[in-house]
Amino acid sequence: MTFIRVSSMGKAADIHLCVKVPQEACPLGLAPTTSTTATLVMGDALAVALLQARGFTAEDFALSHPGGALGRKLLLRVSDIMHTGSELPHVSRDASLRDALLEITRKNLGLTVICDDLMKIEGIFTDGDLRRIFDLGVDLNNAKIADVMTSGGIRIRPNALAVDALNLMQARHITSLLVADGDQLIGVVHMHDMLRAGVV
Numbered sequence: 001m002t003f004i005r006v007s008s009m010g011k012a013a014d015i016h017l018c019v020k021v022p023q024e025a026c027p028l029g030l031a032p033t034t035s036t037t038a039t040l041v042m043g044d045a046l047a048v049a050l051l052q053a054r055g056f057t058a059e060d061f062a063l064s065h066p067g068g069a070l071g072r073k074l075l076l077r078v079s080d081i082m083h084t085g086s087e088l089p090h091v092s093r094d095a096s097l098r099d100a101l102l103e104i105t106r107k108n109l110g111l112t113v114i115c116d117d118l119m120k121i122e123g124i125f126t127d128g129d130l131r132r133i134f135d136l137g138v139d140l141n142n143a144k145i146a147d148v149m150t151s152g153g154i155r156i157r158p159n160a161l162a163v164d165a166l167n168l169m170q171a172r173h174i175t176s177l178l179v180a181d182g183d184q185l186i187g188v189v190h191m192h193d194m195l196r197a198g199v200v
Contacts, residue, residue, distance in 0.1 A: 082187030
């Protein structure tokens with residue numbers, strides 16, 4: 001509501017919103033209590049009204065605070081944190097299971113991608129798959145990776161938000177995603193990358 005303008009600021013303002021309170025909650029009448037709460041409420045109401053009036057979005061907020069948690073969630077892309085090049089674990093479908101295990105160990109991401117010479121994805125093999133094939137009695141010394149791999153693999157595009165990759169990992173109960181454009185392997189992103197980037 002409006003009120004009689006008695007302060008210099010009130011007199012100079014075009015609009016004066018009164019947040020006067022009849023009495024402070026402090027029993028001694030010394031500490032500002034009720035008045036500070038009323039001021040906070042009015043400030044929040046004005047902020048929300050301004051957000052709506054100007055169409056201010058979460059993305060706008062993130063751009064103003066790029067280093068904060070919200071900024072990282074709304075601005076960080078999978079391409080910013082994924083592993084590429086020599087860090088990318090991959091073998092051909094002709095590789096032996098032993099070679100695939102060596103690649104998993106060397107690259108330290110808990111998986112290897114099976115792809116052709118043009119990096120077209122054919123399948124994936126993880127350290128979890130290794131534990132499962134022990135129960136199947138597979139001959140580890142003579143098996144080919146093509147015989148034990150999982151076709152396809154769960155993928156995400158490089159321009160996807162890192163937080164969306166995290167949500168997909170959590171929904172599918174996995175720790176890594178293939179970063180791909182269609183069937184073309186571009187990179188791999190791991191849960192640890194999310195932790196290091198502060199997405200989690």
